[in-house]
Amino acid sequence: MPPIGFKVRRYEDIGIYYDSDIGFTVPLRQRTYKSENGEIQTPVTALLLVRKVPTDCKIPVSRDFTPRVAIACFENPNNLTGESRLKVMIAYRPRDINHNLQIQEVINFPNVKAVEYTGETHTSSIKRYYD
Amino acid sequence: MTNAVARQIFSGFTNPNQIDKSAVFSGCDFLLLNALNVGMDQYEIAASIVIEVVADTLYFNGQVEVPQVPLGTKELPLSLPFFDTALIVPLPSEATRSDCQCYICLATSFPINIEMFSVSTKNLCECKDELSSLKNDINFLKAINTAIAVNQIAQDVVLLATATVIGVGLALPTGGTSLSLPPAVTATLAPATASIVPILISAGVSIPIPLP
Numbered sequence: 385m386p387p388i389g390f391k392v393r394r395y396e397d398i399g400i401y402y403d404s405d406i407g408f409t410v411p412l413r414q415r416t417y418k419s420e421n422g423e424i425q426t427p428v429t430a431l432l433l434v435r436k437v438p439t440d441c442k443i444p445v446s447r448d449f450t451p452r453v454a455i456a457c458f459e460n461p462n463n464l465t466g467e468s469r470l471k472v473m474i475a476y477r478p479r480d481i482n483h484n485l486q487i488q489e490v491i492n493f494p495n496v497k498a499v500e501y502t503g504e505t506h507t508s509s510i511k512r513y514y515d
Numbered sequence: 516m517t518n519a520v521a522r523q524i525f526s527g528f529t530n531p532n533q534i535d536k537s538a539v540f541s542g543c544d545f546l547l548l549n550a551l552n553v554g555m556d557q558y559e560i561a562a563s564i565v566i567e568v569v570a571d572t573l574y575f576n577g578q579v580e581v582p583q584v585p586l587g588t589k590e591l592p593l594s595l596p597f598f599d600t601a602l603i604v605p606l607p608s609e610a611t612r613s614d615c616q617c618y619i620c621l622a623t624s625f626p627i628n629i630e631m632f633s634v635s636t637k638n639l640c641e642c643k644d645e646l647s648s649l650k651n652d653i654n655f656l657k658a659i660n661t662a663i664a665v666n667q668i669a670q671d672v673v674l675l676a677t678a679t680v681i682g683v684g685l686a687l688p689t690g691g692t693s694l695s696l697p698p699a700v701t702a703t704l705a706p707a708t709a710s711i712v713p714i715l716i717s718a719g720v721s722i723p724i725p726l727p
Contacts, residue, residue: 392529392623393559397601418556420625442601462624 394418398428399437402451403477405504406513412451413443414473426470427456427496429489431482435475448508452478454490455500467497474501516645518636521547525631529623537619539567543633544611546604546619551628558627562598564591566609567616600629611635 395417402412416426437443453471460468472490476482491499524546525537550558567588572580591607598604598621610617619631637645 391561392625392627394553394556394627395559396556422553422556 394420394422397443399439399441399443400432400473400475401435401437402473402475403480404449405452405477406506406510408513410446411437411439411443412473413445417470425458425468427454427472427490427493429472429486429493431486431489432472432475448506450502450505450507452504453502454487455502456490456493456496457498457500458495459497469500478503519634520637520641521632521634523630524633525619525621525629527630528626528628529621531623531625535621535623537621537631539616539618540633541616542611542614542638543606543617543635545606545634546598547632547634548598548600548602548604549630549632550600551630553628557599557601558629560598560600560621560623560627560629562593562619562621564593564606564610565589565618565620566591566613567618568613569615 395415398414398416399411400414401409403409414426414428414432416424416428418424418426452474454474455469455471458468458470459466474483474486476486487499487501490496522540522543523538524540525535529535548558548560550556565588568586569583570586571582572584572586574580591610598619606617
């Protein structure tokens with residue numbers, strides 16, 4: 385008998401032009417989770433959507449670095465922890481005025497209880513960006 | 516036409532109250548899942564692949580069990596979420612090369628509308644089937660061509676007869692020097708040509724030409 389109790393997650397992948405801290409801009413993939421009836425759960429807000437890449441192509445997942453993200457916490461009684469945490473990229477670099485504005489949008493997104501933030505992380509050499 | 520074949524092994528809504536089981540398949544190289552009626556949206560799905568191990572069995576005492584005996588239904592652990600409607604789902608060689616029958620078990624928390632295919636290269640039997648189907652089509656088209664040719668000859672005969680009748684009819688009033696057809700003759704022509712029309716229609720409608 386196969387294991388039971390797993391889930392289905394409905395999602396849509398979109399491409400987002402992401403401004404790196406270092407200075408370059410790259411298209412990255414943002415996974416947007418949705419409810420059973422298609423209601424968007426990941427806080428994809430207006431300021432993120434203006435950075436949407438107009439393409440139907442698959443956008444490769446970057447493994448070079450981890451982009452800065454806001455992690456929005458929602459109440460979810462179905463999970464053992466009682467919450468679900470959905471990541472959304474902050475497409476603007478910190479010195480851009482839209483950086484804080486997009487985070488504010490995530491905070492104001494319906495049913496968001498709390499928002500965490502992690503910065504951009506590079507685990508491989510960044511020397512090449514300065515060559 | 517390609518050398519690959521995709522067999523549908525699941526189609527329709529999943530049932531969250533039970534484990535959904537796909538049709539059995541074997542010798543397939545990878546799986547393909549499609550989300551239906553959700554536009555650009557995709558699904559991450561929890562699933563597992565189950566292999567029914569059935570084989571000619573050789574025992575220590577030399578006894579050979581033929582026909583094949585079932586050795587058990589085993590599961591291949593796959594990392595989750597491994598099944599994704601946006602991804603090609605590769606299968607391990609245990610499932611692809613053993614020729615044992617496999618099926619997919621799906622556990623979903625809400626009903627989703629999906630279809631699943633097992634994709635592989637065509638085997639020799641399928642190629643032979645396709646070839647014989649093509650031969651049948653060619654023979655059928657040859658028969659139709661013959662029928663059309665026979666029909667054409669018949670029409671020519673009718674036309675010739677009609678023309679002869681009209682010619683004979685005209686010979687009397689014009690003394691054989693008629694150049695243009697008077698209205699009365701056109702009226703005579705109409706019923707004669709009308710008798711050919713049903714032949715043409717029946718040729719076109721009653722013979723269905725199969726699509727390749």
